[in-house]
Amino acid sequence: MxxxxxxxxxxxxxxxxxxxxxxxxxxxxxxxxxxxxxxxxxxxxxxxxxxxxxxxxxxxxxxxxxxxxxxxxxxxxxxxxxxxxxxSFGAVLMLGAALILGSHLLLNLAATFSRAERQHRRHRHLIGLLSEPLPHHAGTRVIEHDSPVAYCLPGASRSATVLSRGLLRLLDADQLRAVIAHERAHLLQRHHLVLLAFKSWNSALPWFPIANRAENAVALLVEMLADDQARRVVDDRTLATAIALVGSAHQVDPRGTDVELADGPDHPFDLVTPRVRRLISPPVPxxxxxxxxxxxxxxxxxxxxxxxxxxx
Incomplete structure (x- = not known):
């Protein structure tokens, strides 16, 4: 052994x-x-x-x-x-460490998912009260907010794509279709579950730099996957323009918190610049x-x- x-x-x-x-x-x-x-x-x-x-x-x-x-x-x-x-004392220490680490990771995972479900349930309730449906787009709600905001709100039986009034004023019809297709891809592919798992890993081991690196990398990958789904609805340049317009003002982090877009393409929370570059100059699969x-x-x-x- x-x-x-x-x-x-x-x-x-x-x-x-x-x-x-x-x-x-x-x-x-x-x-x-x-x-x-x-x-x-x-x-x-x-x-x-x-x-x-x-x-x-x-x-x-x-x-x-x-x-x-x-x-x-x-x-x-x-x-x-x-x-x-x-x-030996070392053997007992190793057994204790295995038990503590395993329990810590599992309990943190359960707590992260439970906390997220409570937040989503409360958020869905508020959206139901403070928004109105977007005509001709089932499952899409509009909130009265001047900033261009778009995000998906997952749920076990009831999900929603949430857009702001400022976003509707900013984008043209094709760009709006691209944003809606992107957010619906997040819902259909259950990206929030993957993101929550990596968020749990990062929160369980905040001193572990690789966990933070992994969470950021996975966040960018799920955005690219949603972009690829939206590319089936509109052309790449239209999607890239929509992403740049929304991202230049305000970016909603798919992990569930609002994140201001930082200066510079290498910032770990910059989920816009790499995607726009990928759409403008598509890499060979x-x-x-x-x-x-x-x-x-x-x-x-x-x-x-x-x-x-x-x-x-």
């Missing part, structure tokens, strides 16, 4: 630093945001599983020769209130073979810690 614990530690270190740093600075995700998003999710899941699995494997070394024997032995010793004679390699890599990342733990 020592070999397994060491292998899991190596995987955890790679997925906690070099791999996400490389992915967040690479150019190819803009060419195929769907497969890049799958890879980001695999990195997060496999990294967490490897980290917890490594701590657990090291902590169980005094209890058995493999993971399952070690867990059975640990449970037995917990009931009897004893420990194996060769149990990844070849099918390359996309399959990325998808296979994502699957392998998920399988690797699982196999290591089962073979421990």
């Amino acid at each position: 020592t070999v397994t614990a060491g292998a899991l530690l190596i995987v955890a270190v790679l997925l906690a630093g070099p791999v996400p740093i490389w992915l967040s600075t690479a150019d190819w995700p803009a060419r195929s945001p769907a497969v890049a998003l799958v890879l980001w999710q695999s990195i997060a899941l496999a990294g967490g599983l490897s980290m917890i699995g490594s701590l657990l494997s090291f902590g169980l070394l005094p209890f058995g020769e493999n993971l399952f024997d070690g867990i059975r032995s640990l449970v037995g010793h917990l009931f009897t209130g004893t420990l194996p004679p060769d149990t 990844l070849p099918r073979s390359a996309a399959l390699v990325v998808a296979a890599s994502a699957a392998a990342l998920l399988l690797l810690p699982t196999l290591l733990l089962s073979l421990a």
